[in-house]
Amino acid sequence: MAIGGYNQLSLKSFNTQLDIKAYQFQSARAALYAYLNSAKIKTLYVPNYICDSIFPALESLNVNVIFYSINDLLLPDNISECTSTNDSKILLVNYFGLLSEQIKILTTIRPESFIVDNSQALFCEHIEGTTSIYSPRKFLGIPDGGLLRTSINIDMPEDCYDASKNCGHLLLRAAGYVQAGYRQFLEAEQALECFIPKKMSVISAYLINCADINLIKETRQRNYKFLYSKFKSLNQLQLPINGQIPLCYPLKISHDVGSVYKQLINNAIYLPRYWQSECNGKVGFNMFNSTLFLPIDERVSYAELLQLVNFIKKNL
Template identity: 70%
Template sequence: MAIGGYNQLPLISLNTQLGAEAYQFQSARAALYAYLNAAKIKTLYIPNYICDSIFPALKSLTVDIKFYSVNEQLLPVICPKLTNKSNSRILLVNYFGLLNEQVKTLTALEPELFIVDNSQALFCEHIDGTTSIYSPRKFLGIPDGGLLRTAEKINMPETQYDASENVGHLLLRAAGDVQAGYVRFLAAEQALECFIPKEISVISAHLIKCADINVIKKMRRRNYEILYNKFKSLNQLQFPVNDHVPLCYPLKLGVGVTSICRTLIDKAIYLPRYWRSDYSGEVGTSMFENTLFLPIDERLSEDNIYALSDIIEQRIEYEYSR
């Protein structure tokens, strides 16, 4: 322990343990790369509704990509049948952290054949026998991080990710300068495009220890439930919260949402879009075009959530009336 010298941020460690049994990398895509490389996977079956960020890593490893379709409930229309089980895997996405039980059912018979992408489901328990990948920076204020749970032996890289130049967006956002922080956020995201595995940064490892996981879980569930009850009759997706800790509240409408999102920006409400991709099938395209992904994180009070829901309701009524 160093004593004296310059000051530090007043971050109090709660000794939070997250992914203690996992291999810890700088990103989820690096974790996926590490697993596929170690397990010598040659063929990967992927849903046709997914983020493009994984494809450079797959192409680098010359993995043969085969797509399967998902239905309106974001589950495989038909689960792929593997002809070569030793070097083929099926990637299942736990969309928005809302498909825990469905994923358990799908992987029950031959769990070793599945990679469960829990990038949007940080608090979903690892299923024995499967390989699981997590992205804690989607839930926590950290600059990098990707967790891998697998029975495969992984040789961890000797190099540690340096996040010292990629924390500015977190500090600016905390200080209230969202616009300046967004520029830094894009730069931080770009830095993580390199999928060559590195160990998680010392900064993220420490910030994880300072996170109050119980509060995060409680607030996300509460906020999701408020929005679920508010929009239940309107939403074309019906995912009750149950024991999930969701990433967001996906509100799928019968109209396009691009104009709504643009209008919300003027009110300083920034919604992500999941995902614009050349690989998306009909369901994926519909999700991108017609779904509002509403925030539910622990920074939002009940009053914030009710105010947000009122604004969203007004914009939806306007769009339907046009």
Template identity: 65%
Template sequence: MSIGGYNELNLHNRNTEIQPSAYQFQSARAALYAYLNATKIKTLYVPNYICDSIFPALRALSVEIKFYSVNEQLLPIDYPKLTKKSDSRILLVNYFGLLNEQIKTLTAIEPGLFIVDNSQALFCEHIEGTTSIYSPRKFLGIPDGGFLRTAEKISVPETRYDASENVGHLLLRAAGDVKAGYARFLSAEEALECFIPKRMSVISAHLIKCAGINAIKEKRQRNYRLLYTEFKSFNQLDLPIDNQVPLCYPLQLAFDITSICNEFITKSIYLPRYWRSDFNGDVGRAMYENTLFIPIDERISSDELKNLIKLIKNKL
């Protein structure tokens, strides 16, 4: 305990815990690297719709990469049938946090053969027997962080990630200066490209303790349900609406959405694109080229979301 001295940010410690049984690293890709390095996995089957950021870590470990395809419901259609003693694993992506129940079904028979990428599904429960990876910074205002849940014994390094140089974008965003914070955001993301495992920073660990998780979950679910209702008749995707806590609302249209995204930037509306990759199959290309990923996080007011719905419908 320290008394006196310089002031600090006034953050309320709620003692929030997320995946308390998980190994904690600086990023999801570092968590994946740590698992593969510890288990000496030789081959990883990955979907042909995935973020390229995992590939440098796989190549550094000389893990052979084999692709399988996903269908229009973003579920695998041709991954191999492995045996319990296999030195291979199958990576399943819980896209946008919308496939919880489907992944439970897919992993039910041989859970130990699956790595579930929950980078977009922070609040999805870990499936016993599988290995799960989470990326809390996609849902929370933290500079770094990656969780790993596995039955394997993993060595966590003593060295912590130093996030002190990479929190400026969070403060600028909180102060309302989004444009000024963007360059710092890119710098912070670049710093996390190093996948050599470190422990999650003390800054992120503390910010997680201050997060109002219940309010975050409720707002995301409420916003998702509203968008689902408003766009169900337009959406080319048929994704479920259950009790999940999604990352965003994916709205797939019958045309290229690049011009809409560019126009919205001029209105200070920033929609991400998931993902441009040379490895994308037909489904992945349609997701990148034709899909609006509409934010649903707790910062968006009801009026802002209704205005965004109106703007999008004017383009349909």
């Protein structure tokens, strides 16, 4: 305990803890690396619509990657074709946090065969028997963080991730200087490309403690339902509605959205794109080119959501 000295940020503690049974790493890819290394996995079945960031870790471990196809519901075409053994696993991606119920069904028979990538589904409960990976920094204002739930013992690293130089974008964004913080955001992301496992930083642990999780959940649910009601007739994706706390609202339309993204950026509306990759199959290619991933987090007001809806409908 320190008394006196220089000042600090004044943040309210909500005593928030995420999954207390989870191993805490600096990123989801580090969590995946730690699991694959500890479990001695030799083969991983991967959907052909996924972020490329996992592949350097797989290459480093000499894991054989076998791609499987997904359908228009973002679910495996034929999961029975994926052969699971002691040294092979099947990676299921909970896209945008909207496939939790379907994944429960898929993993019922042999849960030990699956790694569930919940990077976009922080509030999806761990399914007993499976291995789960989470990325809380996609939902919370923290510089690093990745969670791993598994039944095997994981040797945790001794070193903590040093996030002290990678928090500037969070402060600038909070102060309203979005563009000024973007370069620092990219630098922070680049720093996490190193997948060698470290413990989650003490800064992220502290900021998680100060996160109002109930507000975050309630706002995401409310904003998602609002966008669902506005775009239900337009959206080509079949999305669930009740009980969802997703990453975003994916709006898939019948044509390329590249020009819409440019217009949004020109109006200071910044949306991510998931994912441009040479590994994409037909569904992944269409998702990247034809989908707007709309924000639903607690920073977005009702007025801003309405403005976003009107802008998109006008430009579509």
